[in-house]
Amino acid sequence: MAATLLTTLTTHHNIKPTIKHPPETNSLKLHKTLKELKQHQAHITKQGLNKKTHSLTQLIASCAELATPESLNHARKAFKLYYNKKENAPYLYLLNCLIRGYAFCGFCDESIKIFVEMSKKNVKFDHYTFPFVLSACAKKDGFFEGIQVHGCVVKMGFENDVYIRNSLIHFYCESGEVEKGRKVFDEMSQRNVVSWTSLICGFARWGCAEEAVSLFFEMVENGVRANEVTLVCVISACGKLRDLEMGERVWRCIGELGVEENAVLVNAVVDMYMKCGDADKAREVFRGCVGGDLGLYNTILSNYVHQGLAREVVPVLNDMLRQGLKPDRITMLSVISAAVELENYLYGKECHGYVLRNGFEGCDSISNSLINMYMKCGKKVAGCMIFDRMVNKTVVSYNSLIAGLIRNDDVELARKIFIEMPETNLVSWNTILAALVQESLFEEAIEHFRVMQSKGIKSDEVTMVSVVSACGYLGALALAKWTYKYIETNNIFCDLRLNTALVDMFARCGDTQSAMLVFDTMKERDVSAWTAAIGAMAVEGNGERAVQLFHEMIMQGVKPDEVAFTRVLTACSHGGLVDRGLSIFQSMTENYKISPQIVHYGCVVDLLGRAGLLSKALDLIKTMPMAPNDIVWSAFLAACRTHKNEKLATYAAGMIAKSTGENTGVHVLLSNIYASAGKWTDVAEVRLNMKATGIKKVPGSSSIEANGVIHEFTSGDQSHLVTDLVLPMLEEINYRLRDVAHVPDLKSVLLDVDEQEKDILLGRHSEKLALAFGLISTSHGTPIRIIKNLRMCSDCHSYAKLVSKMYNRKIIIRDNNRFHFFQHGICSCNDYW
DNA sequence: CTAGGGTTAG
Numbered sequence: 001m002a003a004t005l006l007t008t009l010t011t012h013h014n015i016k017p018t019i020k021h022p023p024e025t026n027s028l029k030l031h032k033t034l035k036e037l038k039q040h041q042a043h044i045t046k047q048g049l050n051k052k053t054h055s056l057t058q059l060i061a062s063c064a065e066l067a068t069p070e071s072l073n074h075a076r077k078a079f080k081l082y083y084n085k086k087e088n089a090p091y092l093y094l095l096n097c098l099i100r101g102y103a104f105c106g107f108c109d110e111s112i113k114i115f116v117e118m119s120k121k122n123v124k125f126d127h128y129t130f131p132f133v134l135s136a137c138a139k140k141d142g143f144f145e146g147i148q149v150h151g152c153v154v155k156m157g158f159e160n161d162v163y164i165r166n167s168l169i170h171f172y173c174e175s176g177e178v179e180k181g182r183k184v185f186d187e188m189s190q191r192n193v194v195s196w197t198s199l200i201c202g203f204a205r206w207g208c209a210e211e212a213v214s215l216f217f218e219m220v221e222n223g224v225r226a227n228e229v230t231l232v233c234v235i236s237a238c239g240k241l242r243d244l245e246m247g248e249r250v251w252r253c254i255g256e257l258g259v260e261e262n263a264v265l266v267n268a269v270v271d272m273y274m275k276c277g278d279a280d281k282a283r284e285v286f287r288g289c290v291g292g293d294l295g296l297y298n299t300i301l302s303n304y305v306h307q308g309l310a311r312e313v314v315p316v317l318n319d320m321l322r323q324g325l326k327p328d329r330i331t332m333l334s335v336i337s338a339a340v341e342l343e344n345y346l347y348g349k350e351c352h353g354y355v356l357r358n359g360f361e362g363c364d365s366i367s368n369s370l371i372n373m374y375m376k377c378g379k380k381v382a383g384c385m386i387f388d389r390m391v392n393k394t395v396v397s398y399n400s401l402i403a404g405l406i407r408n409d410d411v412e413l414a415r416k417i418f419i420e421m422p423e424t425n426l427v428s429w430n431t432i433l434a435a436l437v438q439e440s441l442f443e444e445a446i447e448h449f450r451v452m453q454s455k456g457i458k459s460d461e462v463t464m465v466s467v468v469s470a471c472g473y474l475g476a477l478a479l480a481k482w483t484y485k486y487i488e489t490n491n492i493f494c495d496l497r498l499n500t501a502l503v504d505m506f507a508r509c510g511d512t513q514s515a516m517l518v519f520d521t522m523k524e525r526d527v528s529a530w531t532a533a534i535g536a537m538a539v540e541g542n543g544e545r546a547v548q549l550f551h552e553m554i555m556q557g558v559k560p561d562e563v564a565f566t567r568v569l570t571a572c573s574h575g576g577l578v579d580r581g582l583s584i585f586q587s588m589t590e591n592y593k594i595s596p597q598i599v600h601y602g603c604v605v606d607l608l609g610r611a612g613l614l615s616k617a618l619d620l621i622k623t624m625p626m627a628p629n630d631i632v633w634s635a636f637l638a639a640c641r642t643h644k645n646e647k648l649a650t651y652a653a654g655m656i657a658k659s660t661g662e663n664t665g666v667h668v669l670l671s672n673i674y675a676s677a678g679k680w681t682d683v684a685e686v687r688l689n690m691k692a693t694g695i696k697k698v699p700g701s702s703s704i705e706a707n708g709v710i711h712e713f714t715s716g717d718q719s720h721l722v723t724d725l726v727l728p729m730l731e732e733i734n735y736r737l738r739d740v741a742h743v744p745d746l747k748s749v750l751l752d753v754d755e756q757e758k759d760i761l762l763g764r765h766s767e768k769l770a771l772a773f774g775l776i777s778t779s780h781g782t783p784i785r786i787i788k789n790l791r792m793c794s795d796c797h798s799y800a801k802l803v804s805k806m807y808n809r810k811i812i813i814r815d816n817n818r819f820h821f822f823q824h825g826i827c828s829c830n831d832y833w
Numbered sequence: 834c835t836a837g838g839g840t841t842a843g
Contacts, residue, residue: 100834131834166835173836197836232837267838298839330839337841368841399842430843462843 034071037063041078056082057090064094064101072101072110092126100132108140116145119152127161134167138174146171166194173202193219197230204237207493212237213246228259232268239272247272263293270296274303294325301334310341329360336369345377368396375404399427406435429457433466437473443710445470446479459490461498468498472505475787475814476705480509496522500529507536510785510812510819525556531564538567539819541828543575550584562594569603573610574818574829581607598624602632609639614648630656642831702766702788706777713769722769729772730763737802767796767813771803774811783810791815801825 041059056078063075076098083091095118102110115133119125130153137146150168158164165188172181178199185191185199196219203212216234219226226234231250238247251269254261266289273282282303286296297320304312313335320327327335332355339348352370360366367390374383387393387401398421405414418424418432429452436445449467452459459467464487471480484502487494494502499522506515515536522529530553537546550568553560560568565588572581585604588594601624608617617636621628633656640649700715713722767788774784792815804811805825813820821828 096834126834128834135835161834163835168835170836192835194836199836201836227836229837236838264838271838293838295839300839302839328839333840363841365841370841372841394841396842401842403842425842427843432843434843460843466843 034066057094060094061097064097067101067105096128096132103132103136103139108136111136112142112145127158127164130158130164131167134171138171141175143175162190162192166198169195169198173198176206178202178206193224193227193230196224197233201233204233209237209240226257228262228265231259232265235268235272239275242276244276244278263295267295267299271299294328297325298330301331305334305337305341310338313338329363329366332360332366333369336373340373340376348373348377364392364394368400371400371404375407380408395423395425399431403431411435411439426457426460430462433463437466437469442470442473461493461495464492465498465501468501468505472508474710475509476710477509477511477785478705480505496524496526500532503532503536507539510814512536512540527558527561527564530558531567534567534571538571538574541574543571543577546571547577547580562597566599566603569600573603573607576610578607578611598626598629602635605632606635609636612643614639614643614645700766700790702770702786704770704774704786711773713766715766716764717769725776726769726772729776733772733803736806740802765796767792768799775807783812786813788813788815791817801827
């Protein structure tokens with residue numbers, strides 16, 4: 001067991017590394033301890049300063065180079081004590097040492113502070129100062145400080161210094177302003193390999209790997225010789241692009257260029273192979289250099305974890321230990337993630353033990369991943385404890401905490417902490433946003449997104465998946481269209497998830513055309529994507545096309561899952577495709593070895609029922625391997641109603657009353673089938689269902705979007721808007737409908753067990769209120785779109801048909817089951833829903 | 834003096 005190996009880490013066979021490590025040019029020399037330096041200082045100062053200025057300078061410089069917090073502070077104190085006059089020759093030298101030292105050990109704020117302080121004193125910096133302070137700005141997103149430094153560079157006439165220019169490119173690229181980095185690059189009269197490499201690296205880092213690669217070839221064409229650093233950047237860009245061919249091509253340049261292989265370079269190659277899915281080749285390269293580099297093992301491990309191959313982590317870890325390599329904190333990050341992935345809590349705890357024994361608990365990222373690990377294992381208290389004990393809590397710590405709390409059903413606390421957090425970033429906002437969607441608080445989610453806008457927080461594709469989902473659930477087409485435009489104008493990358501979310505959103509808003517337009521442009525499609533498209537067709541009642549898509553999916557080698565089957569079966573049922581539905585249902589077990597769940601039986605009962613095959617439907621219910629629930633019975637009941645079989649209907653109603661006794665009639669028909677969207681939203685779906693099923697009687701509510709505002713009406717609403725505006729309109733409608741003899745559908749009231757339908761307030765059902773409001777608030781040519789939370793009752797259905805005719809309006813009502821497009825007195829569902 | 838790998842959270 002790996003866990004045991006971690007604990008009994010005793011054997012250290014030292015095998016000679018077969019590859020060289022890069023020269024440590026960037027690290028500072030640490031030959032003396034702070035104590036020794038202090039003793040030396042005492043010695044010098046005792047002898048008086050005058051003649052010993054040189055050695056004192058060296059001493060302070062050494063302290064700064066030691067680059068530990070204590071040594072730096074000591075150096076700074078001594079510096080302030082002895083070198084307060086800026087005319088002193090070593091003054092600037094020491095200043096540079098301090099700026100560099102603070103940046104080196106991560107106290108970038110301190111570096112920047114010294115720089116700012118000194119520039120206020122009009123210190124004349126030299127050309128060494130700027131690369132140091134710029135690297136500090138790049139390291140810790142000091143974007144605004146960096147811009148000021150840039151201004152200073154120009155003012156002081158250092159603009160043409162190649163080192164400074166290179167540092168500026170690096171700074172802009174690190175800050176995400178690659179275009180600004182490019183501008184600095186373009187305006188250089190002389191460039192060297194570092195200039196090119198910095199820019200290539202910048203492009204590769206920010207998702208423009210293609211540009212990075214083409215820049216590399218441009219560089220070669222310009223006769224600039226690449227070195228090993230350049231190759232590392234380009235090869236890792238190829239990995240990001242999953243471009244194996246290009247990666248190998250670049251790697252082959254090594255010989256040509258006479259570049260020596262070092263661990264970092266080999267690592268980049270291994271990483272590239274792993275990312276391109278060629279684990280064998282990666283291992284081959286990797287095995288050729290085993291023994292020396294921890295980083296190589298870390299690369300392999302992290303790739304396995306990220307590719308969902310956490311099981312591979314244990315053997316690799318064993319191998320690593322056999323080589324005498326000791327897991328460091330980066331190793332542990334992958335191993336902890338693997339424990340989470342494997343859902344192996346004991347292993348996770350073992351990792352925690354290892355972390356404690358090796359003094360890694362002070363490391364932020366390790367603590368953060370431990371919070372994550374405990375939270376994902378459902379150990380909320382343990383996760384909170386790690387957080388509480390952390391000395392340096394970062395944004396990531398807070399984000400891990402709130403995400404963990406949300407995962408463990410404490411959304412309230414998560415939101416409270418979010419408000420009180422000392423610092424937030426995009427991930428924090430996205431976390432809360434996703435939680436709001438998960439909790440079905442769609443309007444709050446949209447509001448949250450608006451706050452993000454007002455604070456100038458740049459959204460990414462993760463943000464938009466949540467926003468898009470919220471729009472879909474709200475069924476707000478205008479908002480949906482706006483959101484789609486927003487994605488386009490802001491150049492937000494549409495990955496598989498976002499595209500799928502868009503298809504689903506448009507489908508839910510009744511704009512199947514747009515849904516399919518998005519779907520058609522997708523380059524990559526997984527089951528969820530296909531399922532969303534099938535669902536778009538199902539919701540429209542276009543069974544033919546849905547089945548067609550389903551088969552197309554299979555032809556393309558994508559295996560249908562449970563959700564895909566529910567969707568396509570729903571489509572068959574809505575489209576009246578009995579035979580095809582039955583054969584697809586059969587293929588579930590026969591070809592795909594998926595045992596049908598109760599929802600699938602519900603679909604087939606519905607399918608048979610609609611076609612009037614009531615006895616077949618009843619047979620299926622009786623032979624189902626599980627006990628039929630009220631949803632199955634409701635489907636059957638609806639069929640009985642449509643086919644006017646009162647006897648069986650009464651029987652079904654009795655079974656519903658018996659089956660659960662709670663959500664009767666509320667959760668009509670296949671709402672949970674409709675609800676089961678692609679996997680990416682399944683959590684939200686489940687919540688939505690739980691809310692619907694957990695409450696005894698959900699009041700009917702309908703919403704309508706008018707002039708950018710979503711208005712919600714509930715059954716029997718008494719709000720001012722209703723009494724002042726909507727009711728008079730309703731009366732007018734009723735008056736006009738009397739001419740075409742609309743009689744309330746009492747028969748359906750008798751048959752259906754829905755409490756609401758028995759309501760005396762039948763005339764004030766929420767969809768009627770919304771419909772009346774729609775007639776008032778929208779102009780004549782525009783369709784009225786209404787979203788209803790429950791299944792539409794038959795009285796409202798015929799009411800809507802008549803209104804569409806009387807007022808010559810398109811009316812689109814989405815209930816929790818499907819869409820109804822009313823026009824000229826006819827509904828798209830052919831009264832069959 | 835400037836550029837490079839493996840690094841946690843949504």
